[in-house]
Amino acid sequence: MLTGALVLVLGANAAEHSNRSVVKGSKAYELDSCVEPTSVMRKLHPTFIKHQRDITVHHGIRGDKHSLSGCVDCHATKDAQGRYTPVNAPGQFCESCHEYAGVEIPCFTCHATTPTGRKGE
Amino acid sequence: MSQDIDQERRQFVSVAGLAAAATVVAPGAFLLDGSAEAGSRREPAVDKVRYGMFIDTTKCADGCTECVTACEKENGIDLLRMPEGADPEEWDRQRPRWMRTVKVKDRLTGRVSNLPMMCQHCEHPPCVDVCPTGASFRRADGIVMVDRHICIGCRYCMMACPYKARSFIHENVDQQLSIAPRGKGCVESCNFCVHRRDNGENTTACQDACSHGAIVFGDLNDSNSEVSKVLREKDNTQLRADLKLNTSVRYCGI
Numbered sequence: 001m002l003t004g005a006l007v008l009v010l011g012a013n014a015a016e017h018s019n020r021s022v023v024k025g026s027k028a029y030e031l032d033s034c035v036e037p038t039s040v041m042r043k044l045h046p047t048f049i050k051h052q053r054d055i056t057v058h059h060g061i062r063g064d065k066h067s068l069s070g071c072v073d074c075h076a077t078k079d080a081q082g083r084y085t086p087v088n089a090p091g092q093f094c095e096s097c098h099e100y101a102g103v104e105i106p107c108f109t110c111h112a113t114t115p116t117g118r119k120g121e
Numbered sequence: 122m123s124q125d126i127d128q129e130r131r132q133f134v135s136v137a138g139l140a141a142a143a144t145v146v147a148p149g150a151f152l153l154d155g156s157a158e159a160g161s162r163r164e165p166a167v168d169k170v171r172y173g174m175f176i177d178t179t180k181c182a183d184g185c186t187e188c189v190t191a192c193e194k195e196n197g198i199d200l201l202r203m204p205e206g207a208d209p210e211e212w213d214r215q216r217p218r219w220m221r222t223v224k225v226k227d228r229l230t231g232r233v234s235n236l237p238m239m240c241q242h243c244e245h246p247p248c249v250d251v252c253p254t255g256a257s258f259r260r261a262d263g264i265v266m267v268d269r270h271i272c273i274g275c276r277y278c279m280m281a282c283p284y285k286a287r288s289f290i291h292e293n294v295d296q297q298l299s300i301a302p303r304g305k306g307c308v309e310s311c312n313f314c315v316h317r318r319d320n321g322e323n324t325t326a327c328q329d330a331c332s333h334g335a336i337v338f339g340d341l342n343d344s345n346s347e348v349s350k351v352l353r354e355k356d357n358t359q360l361r362a363d364l365k366l367n368t369s370v371r372y373c374g375i
């Protein structure tokens with residue numbers, strides 16, 4: 001019930017500002033939609049990523065579009081010095097929506113938060 | 122007897138794996154895609170291939186660490202820093218090492234050999250047998266790895282491995298490469314540069330780095346591969362062959 005309400009609230013918001021969390025300067029900002037329509041991504045991105053994770057780790061399939069490194073690659077922005085800002089930093093794509101929804105992002109205790117993974121590059 | 126049990130368990134695991142794959146593939150629309158990277162694997166790894174390595178210890182130079190350095194750079198191990206206030210000796214003992222150089226001496230003859238040691242990618246891996254969660258697994262193409270999403274950090278596998286090949290991540294990690302995720306509480310070990318396998322490259326980082334040409338990597342099931350040829354030509358052995366693990370890494374000159 002609560003979850004339903006939350007989705008509705010997010011949905012209503014999204015209709016007015018469809019790119020609300022997508023940060024200017026990222027590759028994603030230039031695109032019309034993600035690898036699936038925005039409404040689908042909004043609801044199902046954890047499911048997509050989880051499926052991809054299992055087939056990647058156990059079967060080695062890396063060419064599919066629902067990869068977490070794909071999310072990071074497309075949603076990362078660079079600062080004035082040309083260094084990447086982590087996607088889970090305040091105000092960045094992953095963090096801003098998860099913060100709003102009050103949901104943790106455990107992905108990044110292990111996964112790289114910038115396309116290079118190396119600080120300052 | 123225990124062999125039979127193992128086989129049953131393996132079969133069960135592979136059937137479960139297939140079921141999981143089927144659910145992924147079922148909604149076909151998810152697989153339509155134009156954005157995939159060129160050269161990345163699109164089909165599951167298969168057991169037609171068995172990856173393996175030949176190491177010529179007669180070429181391996183005393184004190185050389187080219188392979189180890191390259192491995193640590195490739196897999197982001199060089200990004201790890203000693204936690205503040207930690208004991209340097211303890212850090213040195215416990216920090217992750219996928220590859221280490223070992224010197225062995227025959228006490229009777231005094232003959233010394235240098236060799237790099239890493240996960241031997243056993244055909245019958247004790248680390249897989251003891252893992253309570255299924256996180257430690259052998260991929261179809263013979264690569265033994267850890268699924269960190271499932272690993273609970275119990276470290277049974279570290280105790281079971283006869284080659285001391287596995288490391289545990291004790292502290293939070295703030296920098297990772299996207300090809301080598303890493304975080305507190307999981308076990309890891311050499312995975313034959315699995316990202317290179319899946320992205321259509323033919324070599325491992327250690328092999329590329331070795332200027333002495335001591336490491337040959339390839340498909341053991343392909344009789345024309347470099348590694349198969351050299352294994353046919355040169356005398357070689359498994360480390361602790363008595364354990365009957367049928368390792369995929371073979372050594373010459375020890």
Ligand code: SF4
Pocket residue numbers: 239240241242243246247248249265281282283284285286287310366
């Ligand atoms: S060498 Fe150790 S970690 Fe590697 S497969 Fe064998 S038992 Fe497992």
Ligand code: SF4
Pocket residue numbers: 248251252253254255256257267271272273274275276277278279307308
């Ligand atoms: S530490 Fe992880 S991989 Fe090793 S036995 Fe325990 S659960 Fe399995």
